Amino acid sequence: MSKAPQKPRGTQDMIGEAAARFDHVIETFNRVRKLHGFGRVEVPVFEATAVFARSLGETTDVVSKEMYEFTDRGGDAMCLRPEFTAGIARAYIENGWQQHAPLKLAAWGPLFRYERPQKGRFRQFHQLDAEILGAGEPAADVEVIALGQHLLDELGVAGDVVVTLNSMGDPATRAAWSAAVAAHFAAHRGDLSEDSQRRLEANPLRILDSKDARDQALVADAPQIDAYFTAEAGAFFESLQKGLQASGIAWTRNARLVRGLDYYRHSVFEFVTQSLGAQGTVLGGGRYDGLIGHMGGPDTPAVGWAAGIERLAMLVAEPELPVVDVAVIPEHPSVELEAVRLVGALRRAGFSVFSSFKGNAKRRFEVAKKVSPVWQLSVLPGSQGLVWVDLKRFGSSVEIDRLVAERILQSVPGFRWQTDLDPPAHKLRASYQSI
């Protein structure tokens, strides 16, 4: 037992319902993002460490203590991606994708962060990602948020989720506001929690969403960003709100919503649920106009979000079991190969077919029972090379719709059926010549 290999901490193995939930989230995302015109983008799972270190900010927790870093065999510093945006930005610059701007892109896949695992938080986790690169208009923010809202609607979880919105303004706004917030908290340094005293040095804005009771009073009368908006920043936020209203998206202003990563400007938003405990943010993002320029590319406005697949998968209703149309059961060893032939033909005709590999008819029936097939096709040997089949409702003797049953058999290519003219009500009996 102790010698058997164990999965790395914070990773998951999934089959059955868990995997089906995961799958459902991704399938829904792919369907919805196509409706919104977001094309697929593929970027590597690992990158040069500098891609993330420079874009996220050296001091952020993600970079300073959560990245899976390694030196490859060529001696280069690499890391597993802790997020999507920086890699997509790198690809945008490297491949000259500005020629396609504005570019609407979607991605999903695994990300890696060395964190303490808990509910909804893993070391290998998975996100959906949507970005619009090369569009500085608030209408782009509206589109990206609308995609998120539509996704949650389609997943049937929107009722659990609140859209919270804030603006961090343009660089001038953010700098002035951030300085005022820092000064405010610095003046009451002694009353802050230990965590927040540390934040005061690293990232003062983060104190605004502290959960510590000691910080709450000070947070309540911290300076609000609205007073620091430049004319442009104020107009941008105004216009964003109007756009959201026109899209029919309900949101709540959270003036204390900030982002940990350095590159955010203007819009920040989070889709939050109460049903997942401490890891309640299900989707989060914002505008990051400064990033691509900062990474050495052309100045390029951009906006996007990422959503946690595991977290969404926990919220969605139990997915329905896949429908199995037919279970094919050979009633005798001599017709096993005929059953194989029928299984293949039925599948090519578009039916979902259950087949088993061994056992007598009773045993195979028992095994098939687990997937609740709609129909049962029993295969029996007849005389003179004839093969008989009985098509009936699985495990039941209810009367069948003979026309439907005949249509099933007729749609299977490569067989010429002879149906019994005087059949019992609960099954269709037919035969064909084996070749």
Place this chain on the structure above:
RNA sequence: GCGACUGUAGCUCAGUUGGUUAGAGCGCCGGUUUGUGGUACCGGAGGUCGCGGGUUCAAGCCCCGUCAGUCGCCCCA
């Protein structure tokens, strides 16, 4: 990185104040039965009680360490 709780068959769990060969249900395998099949019954396999150390005549139960999970902090999707 910090704190709390948990860890017994494939799964969900029970195991009395430490005391003889560690149990149940489900699942699995085999068989019997039933109105040609979602029934009932019988039997079987499967556990070095997460791992390592300690206390004790005796440890699944107590202590220490370690690994993993859960919840919160932190961080974030």
